[in-house]
Amino acid sequence: MTVSARAGVAAGPLVASGRPGRSRARLASGVTRWLFIAPAVVFVAVFFGYPVVKNVLMSFQDYTTRTFFTGEAPWVGLANYAQTFGSAVFTTTLVNTALFTIGSIVMQFVIGLGLALFFRRNFPLSGFLRGLLLLPWLLPLIASSAVWKWLLDQDSGAINQFLGLFGVPAVPWLVSPGLALVAVIGVNIWLGIPFNTTILYSGLQSVPPELYEAASLDGATGVKAFRYVTWPSIRSVVSVVIVLGIVYTLKVVDIILGLTGGGPANSTQTLATNAYHQSFVNFEFGIGAAISNVLIVVSFLFAVVYISISRKAADE
Amino acid sequence: MTSTTIRVPLPRKHRGRARSIPMTALGIVFLGLMVFPVYWMVNSSLQATAGAATATWFPTNPTFSGYVAAFQQQGGNFVSSMIIGLGTVVVTLLVATPAAYGLARFRMRGTRVFLLVLLVTQMIPTIVIANALYTLFNDVGLLNTYAGLILADSAVQIPFSILLMRAFMESIPPSLVEAALVDGANDFRAFLSIVVPISRNAIVTAALFTFLGAWGDFLIALTLTSTDAVRPITLGIYNYIGSNVTDWGPVMATAVLASLPAAVLLVVAQRYIAAGALGGAVK
Structure with a gap:
């Protein structure tokens, strides 16, 4: 170069x-x-x-705090990977990452598409409301984490207060290992909805109105029009939203660290937060690097999918 | 990007007001659900919730004690965030604007590959960067410095800004620039006197996103600082919520203040923001 x-x-x-x-x-x-x-x-x-x-x-070195003083980082071959893959936490981490990603993407997409279809109906104030919808997306992630941590607080959080009105006992959202991941996924869905809505809305806007007119002449309206006109027309936008969503969700660290710190009992630990913990809490930079590399391989697989989709879309 | 941003008005059949008012009402309900956490943030920032007391649904007896505490405890961190945010905007624009123009206009070997690389950088998890950058910054003395955070934040923002501005600059008619070149200006002068003024909107959009990105950055600051020397507000909030919170008032007041730039930008520059969201995602 x-x-x-x-x-x-x-x-x-x-x-x-x-x-x-x-x-x-x-x-x-x-x-x-x-x-x-x-x-x-x-x-x-x-x-x-x-x-x-x-x-x-x-990832092939024993790279720890000591390295910063002595300058020595002995080569250890595959030991970091062996230790990573062999630990029980890593399995938990992989499962959590998969659940976190799939759960977030599916719900963000479904709700985002629903809202995009809703806002397409140009009613009074629709543009204004759609603009305000971007607010959660623009806030600093850690500020959102803070307010959600407060909303989900077991003793005095607003959500449990609200549920209490119906006689539901206080739910330990962020402190129960069985619920914490669900709560974290819920917050991440909330964060992703504006992005999904905005992109899908623009995709819907680019569907030529003539297609709907032609379809309605053939008797395709409502659900049928969606199935045979809308969906085929926005399929490339849909692929882009989903693949980008996956790549962005794999990267998420802020929300999880802010809400649970990966706990309780590693129940919300993902590949990204685990890499952070190994490197910056345990100062095992070699192991952190090994986990980072697993994360980057997974991300790149989806990156390749994304680039081939957007290339194809550009050719069309 | 252009194909997705063209607004095609739907054929509006004669739906009466009777039909559109419920739609607006439903829209307000949806929006209300989505922004409720933001309301709750503002609401509880105005209440004292020390001890076991909980926030009420409305700030009937508003107090600014949360904000006073926030300024006392986090005032310096706001200044840090401002320095980092503005510094990042300057560095990012200085690097990304010429690059965007170069990639939009000059046909050189390698530009296509570089564009692809820029796209791929968007997908590299920040924690991967931070892991290796920590050791580099440690070696060159950039840990716990403004310069270090500004450089790292800029690096994260530059690819997106290039892609965003390049999409616009491609649409500038080449004849405009050629005229200046014929008049004897070199590429750089033509860039400064013609391309930059025409691209003002794209540059503003890139600057807004860069500022929001750097202002809201948490992970880079968390990993590339180890002392209290340089502490942006995001780390201040993290410190609050990392321990057992007894009084949410100051925490929420800090969160509100940290969210102000986003809110202001949403109000004054909404069209830029929507354009940026699309530019970064679809292109």
Whole structure:
């Protein structure tokens, strides 16, 4: 990726005159053009390229707090992976990650699509209400975690207060290992609804109205129109929303750390929070890196799906 | 992106007001359910809930003691967040704006690959970055510094900002820039005098998202600081809720204050935000 090697081929069409005296100007222009992009390339290389490579290396090293003092990080082969895969917590973590991701995505999508279909009906104030719907999505995640932790508080939280009106005894939302994951998934669904609604709404807006008119002439209205007109038309948007949703959900750390810290008894520990705990609580950076790599492999699988879908959509 | 943002009005059949008012009412109910937590945040920030007392449904006896406590305990953290947010906006725009233009306009070998790389960076979990960055920052002395957090936050925001602004800059007619080049301006001058002013809206959108991203960042600050030297407000909130909370008033007051930039931006720049949501997701 050297700049000079690329500058030669970088001359744009504007300076394509063949006069020999201009070749120096051409080269200069090529270099200038690379200068537009070079800082971004450097940033991406240092802050994305380096960490990904470094994580792979660290995952084969015994990289702990001691490393920072002695500078030594002995190579340990696959020991970090062996220890990770062999621990009972890792299995819990994998199951939690799957439940968290699937539960969040399914509900976010269903509710998001419902709201998008609802808001498409351009009633008075629909645009205003749809705009306000973005608010939960824009708040700092940790502020949302704080308010949800308060809402879900067992003794005096608003949700238990409300349920108490119907005689329901106080529910230990965040402190019972059996319920904490459900509660955390619920909060994450709430966070994802605005995003899903917004993207799906824009997808719905791009369905040509003529299609509905033609379909209604053929007797397809209501559910039938959705099944035969809407759904086929928005399928590529749907795939993008779902795949992006999966990738974003796999990354979630803020919400879980804020609400439960991964507890109680690891019942809300996911791959991402587990990687955090190993590296930044236990200072086992090697093991944290191994878990990070598992996470990144899973994310990349979906990233590949996403890119192939958006490529296909671009070709259409 | 363009194909998804074109607003096609639905054929409006003659639905009477009788039909649309219940729809509006239902819409308000849905919205109410969705923003109830935000209401609760504001509501309980105005109440003293020390001890076993619980917040009531309305702040009938509002008190600002929560806000006073929030300012006393978290005032410095707000300043830190502001420095980090503004610093990140500056660095991100300086790096991303020229890159967006370069990727939109110049046909060079490698630009397509770089675009793909930018897309992929969006999918790399931040914890993966933080894990390796901690060791790098430790070596070069960037842990617990504003510079370190600003650089790391910028790195997270730059790919998205490039993709967002590039989508717009592609739509600038090349003839506008060519005219300047013919007049003897170089690429850089043409970029500054023509592309930047025309792209003002896209740049504002990128700046808004960058600020919100850096202001709301939690994980980078959590992992790349180990002392109290630099503490953004998100870490302040985390410290509150990490322990057993006895009085939610100051916590909620801090959360409200931390949410203010988002609320302000939603009110003054809603169309930019919707555009940004789509630009980042679909493109």
